[in-house]
Amino acid sequence: DAGVIQSPRHEVTEMGQEVTLRCKPISGHNSLFWYRQTMMRGLELLIYFNNNVPIDDSGMPEDRFSAKMPNASFSTLKIQPSEPRDSAVYFCASSLYAGETQYFGPGTRLLVL
Amino acid sequence: RKEVEQDPGPFNVPEGATVAFNCTYSNSASQSFFWYRQDCRKEPKLLMSVYSSGNEDGRFTAQLNRASQYISLLIRDSKLSDSATYLCAVNVLNYGQNFVFGPGTRLSVLP
Numbered sequence: 533d534a535g536v537i538q539s540p541r542h543e544v545t546e547m548g549q550e551v552t553l554r555c556k557p558i559s560g561h562n563s564l565f566w567y568r569q570t571m572m573r574g575l576e577l578l579i580y581f582n583n584n585v586p587i588d589d590s591g592m593p594e595d596r597f598s599a600k601m602p603n604a605s606f607s608t609l610k611i612q613p614s615e616p617r618d619s620a621v622y623f624c625a626s627s628l629y630a631g632e633t634q635y636f637g638p639g640t641r642l643l644v645l
Numbered sequence: 646r647k648e649v650e651q652d653p654g655p656f657n658v659p660e661g662a663t664v665a666f667n668c669t670y671s672n673s674a675s676q677s678f679f680w681y682r683q684d685c686r687k688e689p690k691l692l693m694s695v696y697s698s699g700n701e702d703g704r705f706t707a708q709l710n711r712a713s714q715y716i717s718l719l720i721r722d723s724k725l726s727d728s729a730t731y732l733c734a735v736n737v738l739n740y741g742q743n744f745v746f747g748p749g750t751r752l753s754v755l756p
């Protein structure tokens with residue numbers, strides 16, 4: 533079975549540009565999570581969805597960040613405008629239900645110049 | 646106080662050694678607990694869930710101490726391939742449910 537799929541795997545962009553990260557969760561999983569990982573702050577939960585509905589977005593750093601889940605098999609995390617401090621690895625994870633084991637995608641390495 | 650804390654290490658141990666990591670959590674309502682392993686430049690992968698009665702998987706043993714609010718991971722007969730960062734994750738009950746990950750403990754097993 534395919535795991536969590538993320539694209540792109542790497543993204544280099546200039547400050548001010550819009551960045552869109554994509555995620556396809558494991559089929560049948562009802563919960564989807566977006567994380568950001570940096571050396572300084574570790575793995576931080578940005579937002580999570582249950583049955584395509586955003587449940588907790590308290591981790592979203594600011595209004596420049598937005599996430600959507602239009603259907604059970606696709607989610608996006610958008611940063612507009614991007615800033616150098618957004619440089620990090622962004623992981624998407626899914627689980628059968630919230631609170632169950634989470635399975636991570638390979639991540640998107642974002643570098644904002 | 647952070648919700649989940651770990652000693653960042655690094656723990657440098659020789660092959661064959663036994664090494665133990667602890668992870669403390671602050672929310673007494675936490676319901677489920679996990680250990681994840683993360684290799685350099687890779688995603689975290691589930692190593693094992695932590696059950697109230699403790700559980701073992703080969704050379705790995707996980708334990709939960711609710712009274713003192715910590716979980717532990719013991720690795721016996723460590724191998725070079727065990728070198729990685731070990732993250733604990735705690736399911737914190739709030740109006741939804743989500744995981745809080747610790748900062749991770751880095752382990753280097755040396756030949």
